[in-house]
Amino acid sequence: MTNDHDSLVSILALPGAARFSVRLARAMHVQASAVGYHDFPDGESYVRIESEVASHDVVIVGSLDHPNDKLLPLVFLADAARDLGARRVGLVATYLAYMRQDTRFRPGEAITSRSFASILSAHLDWLITVDPHLHRFASLSDVYSIPATALHASAELGRWIADNVSSPLIIGPDEESRQWVDGIAATARAPSTVLSKFRRGDTDVVESLPNLEGHRSRTPVLVDDIISTGETMIAAIRHLREQGSPPPVCVAVHAVFGDAVERAIRAAGAARIVTANTILHSSNAIDLVPLMADAIQNRQ
Numbered sequence: 228m229t230n231d232h233d234s235l236v237s238i239l240a241l242p243g244a245a246r247f248s249v250r251l252a253r254a255m256h257v258q259a260s261a262v263g264y265h266d267f268p269d270g271e272s273y274v275r276i277e278s279e280v281a282s283h284d285v286v287i288v289g290s291l292d293h294p295n296d297k298l299l300p301l302v303f304l305a306d307a308a309r310d311l312g313a314r315r316v317g318l319v320a321t322y323l324a325y326m327r328q329d330t331r332f333r334p335g336e337a338i339t340s341r342s343f344a345s346i347l348s349a350h351l352d353w354l355i356t357v358d359p360h361l362h363r364f365a366s367l368s369d370v371y372s373i374p375a376t377a378l379h380a381s382a383e384l385g386r387w388i389a390d391n392v393s394s395p396l397i398i399g400p401d402e403e404s405r406q407w408v409d410g411i412a413a414t415a416r417a418p419s420t421v422l423s424k425f426r427r428g429d430t431d432v433v434e435s436l437p438n439l440e441g442h443r444s445r446t447p448v449l450v451d452d453i454i455s456t457g458e459t460m461i462a463a464i465r466h467l468r469e470q471g472s473p474p475p476v477c478v479a480v481h482a483v484f485g486d487a488v489e490r491a492i493r494a495a496g497a498a499r500i501v502t503a504n505t506i507l508h509s510s511n512a513i514d515l516v517p518l519m520a521d522a523i524q525n526r527q
């Protein structure tokens with residue numbers, strides 16, 4: 228999407244993303260269009276695009292946390308934009324759901340990553356998201372058949388840490404976190420280490436002991452892509468505290484967790500919990516609007 232098309236770009240917000248979409252539109256110097264949503268008493272959804280989108284490049288923006296509630300409104304919105312003459316309809320999913328069930332762990336399970344991706348791919352022309360949980364899939368193109376871009380918030384997380392934590396030690400709670408730990412540590416100009424995690428169930432996580440030798444005077448900063456049940460952070464915090472570490476700062480991209488999880492993480496000994504604004508949450512302190520605005524504008 229080039230500057231030539233700026234006047235023909237419309238930003239449409241998914242439910243819950245109105246403020247984010249206004250800020251994104253402002254950063255891109257384009258129009259944020261109002262969308263009306265309503266739930267009928269029987270649970271069906273009503274969607275109305277309240278401004279002109281004919282010939283526009285439509286950018287739908289929002290988080291896909293609680294995806295079951297948002298998927299149909301998203302499909303209805305994308306189809307309506309196309310019906311109304313939009314030239315292309317893309318999605319900026321600040322949080323992309325259904326990336327973790329990426330294989331059949333037990334016989335008979337649905338591989339929901341694939342099903343979800345095929346639904347979105349059927350209704351959209353392109354996708355941009357940030358730090359999707361890519362574990363067994365090497366890239367989004369393994370499951371999405373439309374052009375799909377994964378942005379990374381490592382630099383933004385690293386800058387927040389550099390500006391707000393004195394003498395940090397960056398700690399990844401599991402091997403999967405190694406992919407972003409190094410980038411965060413480089414931006415924060417800090418040393419780093421990665422723990423080993425063994426998950427025995429949704430809410431039962433065991434961590435290896437961290438090697439803190441040589442870093443005793445530093446502030447531990449646990450970094451992860453997602454905090455959901457909080458068990459990964461809680462297990463890591465407990466082990467750090469048992470090793471005599473000061474209370475760690477917990478930094479994550481996606482705040483999938485609710486209030487009870489936040490209380491449990493604090494009770495385990497977190498000094499602070501900070502997230503990026505990909506999912507609206509009181510812990511949001513790292514702004515990714517500029518990252519996403521640049522990515523949309525640089526689309527070819």
Ligand code: R5P
Nearest residue numbers: 403453454455456457458459
């Ligand atoms: C897993 O590999 C991810 O990177 C996160 O560590 C995980 O999704 C966090 O989930 P929870 O908060 O439920 O432990």
